[in-house]
Amino acid sequence: MFARIDRLGALLSAAGAAALLWLPFVVVKANRIVPGEPRALFEVLPGAAALGCAAALLLAAVVAVGVPSARVRLAAAVIGISALALAVAAAGTALTPVGNKVVRIAAGAAFWVLLVCLGLMATDAITRLRPGPLRRILFLLIFLGVSVLALASGLFDHLSVMREYAVNAARFAHELRQHILLALGSLGAAAVVGLPLGVFCYRAPRLREGILGTLNVIQTIPAIALFGILMAPLGALAAAVPLAERFGIRGIGAAPAALALFLYSLLPIVANTVLGLRRVSRAAVEAARGMGMTNTQVLVRIELPLALPVILTGIRVVLVQNIGMVTVAALIGGGGLGTFVFQGIGQTAIDLVLLGAIPIVVLAFSAAVILDALVEVMDRAKR
Amino acid sequence: MIAVENLTKRYGAATVVNDVSMLIESNSITVIVGTSGSGKSTLLRMINRLIEPSAGQVLIEGKDTRAEPAHLLRRRIGYVIQGNGLFPHRTVAENIATVPRLLRWSSARVAARVDELLRVFQLDPGAYAQAFPHQLSGGQQQRVGVARALAAEPAVLLMDEPFGALDPIIRAKAQEDLLDIQRRFGTTIVLVTHDMDEAFLLGDRVAVMSQGRVLQYDRPTALLTRPTDPFVSRMTGLADRAMRLLSLTTAGEVAAPGGSSGPQVPAAASLRDALSEILWSGADSALVVDADGTPRGHLTLAAILAHGRPA
Numbered sequence A: 001m002f003a004r005i006d007r008l009g010a011l012l013s014a015a016g017a018a019a020l021l022w023l024p025f026v027v028v029k030a031n032r033i034v035p036g037e038p039r040a041l042f043e044v045l046p047g048a049a050a051l052g053c054a055a056a057l058l059l060a061a062v063v064a065v066g067v068p069s070a071r072v073r074l075a076a077a078v079i080g081i082s083a084l085a086l087a088v089a090a091a092g093t094a095l096t097p098v099g100n101k102v103v104r105i106a107a108g109a110a111f112w113v114l115l116v117c118l119g120l121m122a123t124d125a126i127t128r129l130r131p132g133p134l135r136r137i138l139f140l141l142i143f144l145g146v147s148v149l150a151l152a153s154g155l156f157d158h159l160s161v162m163r164e165y166a167v168n169a170a171r172f173a174h175e176l177r178q179h180i181l182l183a184l185g186s187l188g189a190a191a192v193v194g195l196p197l198g199v200f201c202y203r204a205p206r207l208r209e210g211i212l213g214t215l216n217v218i219q220t221i222p223a224i225a226l227f228g229i230l231m232a233p234l235g236a237l238a239a240a241v242p243l244a245e246r247f248g249i250r251g252i253g254a255a256p257a258a259l260a261l262f263l264y265s266l267l268p269i270v271a272n273t274v275l276g277l278r279r280v281s282r283a284a285v286e287a288a289r290g291m292g293m294t295n296t297q298v299l300v301r302i303e304l305p306l307a308l309p310v311i312l313t314g315i316r317v318v319l320v321q322n323i324g325m326v327t328v329a330a331l332i333g334g335g336g337l338g339t340f341v342f343q344g345i346g347q348t349a350i351d352l353v354l355l356g357a358i359p360i361v362v363l364a365f366s367a368a369v370i371l372d373a374l375v376e377v378m379d380r381a382k383r
Numbered sequence B: 001m002i003a004v005e006n007l008t009k010r011y012g013a014a015t016v017v018n019d020v021s022m023l024i025e026s027n028s029i030t031v032i033v034g035t036s037g038s039g040k041s042t043l044l045r046m047i048n049r050l051i052e053p054s055a056g057q058v059l060i061e062g063k064d065t066r067a068e069p070a071h072l073l074r075r076r077i078g079y080v081i082q083g084n085g086l087f088p089h090r091t092v093a094e095n096i097a098t099v100p101r102l103l104r105w106s107s108a109r110v111a112a113r114v115d116e117l118l119r120v121f122q123l124d125p126g127a128y129a130q131a132f133p134h135q136l137s138g139g140q141q142q143r144v145g146v147a148r149a150l151a152a153e154p155a156v157l158l159m160d161e162p163f164g165a166l167d168p169i170i171r172a173k174a175q176e177d178l179l180d181i182q183r184r185f186g187t188t189i190v191l192v193t194h195d196m197d198e199a200f201l202l203g204d205r206v207a208v209m210s211q212g213r214v215l216q217y218d219r220p221t222a223l224l225t226r227p228t229d230p231f232v233s234r235m236t237g238l239a240d241r242a243m244r245l246l247s248l249t250t251a252g253e254v255a256a257p258g259g260s261s262g263p264q265v266p267a268a269a270s271l272r273d274a275l276s277e278i279l280w281s282g283a284d285s286a287l288v289v290d291a292d293g294t295p296r297g298h299l300t301l302a303a304i305l306a307h308g309r310p311a
Helices: A006-023 A047-066 A071-093 A109-130 A131-154 A160-201 A205-220 A223-240 A242-246 A254-279 A282-290 A293-334 A340-344 A350-381 B040-048 B070-075 B092-096 B098-102 B105-118 B138-150 B167-183 B198-203 B219-227 B230-236 B241-247 B271-281 B302-306
Strands: A026-031 A037-039 A106-107 B003-009 B014-024 B029-033 B054-059 B075-083 B155-161 B190-191 B205-210 B212-219 B264-266 B283-289 B295-300
Touching: A006 A047, A006 A109, A026 A071, A026 B155, A047 A071, A047 A109, A071 A106, A071 A109, A071 B283, A106 A350, A106 B003, A131 A350, A160 A205, A160 A293, A160 A340, A160 B138, A205 A254, A223 A242, A223 A254, A223 A293, A223 B014, A254 A293, A282 A293, A282 B075, A282 B241, A293 A340, A293 A350, A293 B302, A340 A350, B003 B040, B003 B167, B003 B190, B003 B230, B014 B054, B014 B264, B014 B295, B029 B040, B029 B198, B040 B155, B040 B190, B070 B075, B075 B138, B092 B098, B092 B138, B098 B264, B105 B138, B138 B155, B138 B302, B167 B198, B190 B198, B198 B271, B205 B219, B205 B230, B230 B241, B241 B271, B264 B271, B271 B295, B271 B302
Parallel strands: B029 B190, B029 B205, B075 B155, B155 B190, B264 B283
Antiparallel strands: A026 A037, A026 A106, B003 B014, B003 B054, B205 B212, B283 B295
16 A cells, blocks of 8 residues: 655645644734734644644645555545644634633644645545546535535634634625626626627638737736726716716726726637637538538537637636636725725735635636536537 | 539639539539649539639539529538548537538438438447547548438539548448449539549549649540540550550450350459459459359450450
8 A cells, every 4th residue: 555655745744744843833813913922733722632633634644645545645635624624723712712802813824834735635636536527516516515514613713714704794795796796797798799709800810910919918907007097988987977977887996897807808718719710620610611501500500619618718717817806806996805805904914814815716716627627528528 | 414614713813723614414423533733622612602613604403503592502412521521519410410400301300311321321320320420430430421411312412532531441442332322322423533543433424634624524434545635644644544444344344155264253343353363363264253153254365455455
């Protein structure tokens, strides 16, 4: 069973062990803003609990280094992550004086390093299992479901991020919805415009360079700068047309954010539509025309279905990109989870930053997994 | 009958097809042969209007092909290209059903036709109907391509280098199959190739093209014995023209009453193959037998040789 040393596993184990030895497992702060005091794993937990957690982590390390079976590695990583989560939850409960609402117990650097190491071990094991697209989505749903249940259970309520959540629960739901709405809405609009534009670019090679060039230039404008550029014309529009303002079209807010995201989304969609159509077998198109399909039938029945996997790859790029970029929209009052991030930065409240940042990472990761699976399903059917 | 009248295609200053007129007989195979760039593919594609002529016209059964929209015309004309052009995202059955579906046949009729064609092309419907093209061998893909072209029972079938991508053994089988299909359905086939052997094997009539013009359009025998242009002689080959001529006549056609102690040759074999048999055996005649093995007559070396020169 112990065939030979796994290099990735050895690296992850070493990093985890070093973090556990030299970095704080949790940070105790007297209140939300002051710098905290670092505490190590064995300082914060009763002996038996700390030993149990250490044993689980040791098991994960041993498996990571010496066991090649992907299933065993996945199981060990999951056990390690669970132990880690329970330990940090227990530390939160143990270190919070009863009834105290001011003291903050935050996960420390060692916790995050260990979480990343175990997370990498788990994803590496899942990759080695080569799950089909549907199974990958199933893994994702299990991960999301367990995470939500664990957070809802109240086990982690004493941790600082959850404290921030408790204070901001109503706003969190609203900003999360706004975040998803902005990311998906601008993607939808870009798809509606970008697909026909891509087909047009493919059919009119002379205009292709110009259109793709323009979209390329837009991509190079930094998000903040683009918001600024859009502020003036949208502000002027709102001032001139009262109706526009009534529909929320103003120099600041969600409108310039959505418009900027839409503009950023166009290039990947248009470029991938052109690329996908160009990759379609010439012989298939020639045969379709030769058998009496009209130009529209050739496009809808042959060219677009065959180009779909490449187009979906473009949509995947756009969605992941948008979920990240919506964060910046908060700066001009566009809302979204970025609101917490920038508020947290302003107040030097790192827990508030995490309350915004962690869900953004989870959203982007989920979007990537789901769309990758979709692309693979399509590609398999259309080969 | 397809009447090609003064057909011309120009791209800018270049004339790709230059004032071509020819009559293509129904229920026959007409082969257009030429080197690459001779305009043979362009000529073929002007018949189903994948390319619109610069001048001239095509009449099918007396009706101008421009009398209806091009896509409706094409649904009545089968079309097969090199590399088959099967739709990779559709099953074999869906590929074959393409034109019948465009013509809005009932699904029962489509299913029956697909099933029939798969059997005709020796593809077991149970095993292949739901397969995707990439799961088939090259020869099977080629057969599906022809089946798809024939699905809506077209009177005319256009084929552009249909066997170009096949290896020699599969190509020979595909050529035999095509002759069978032509006999079975009576389709008028126009086939483009650069391969003279293929033209001689398949063509009831052969048109030799060079630089946009049809130099000679005649029966294969006439191309050999009465070439009207030095290029035609070069294409047909001067060195082995006697052997080519022998390959155009079957042993059954020449067999005379009488027996022979020489080798047996099938009546369907060409004189070329019969000559080879006789030379190999060292005899000076062969016994011609029918498919069921009954003797039909004998074939002497002298009788064969008499067919190896212009009459």
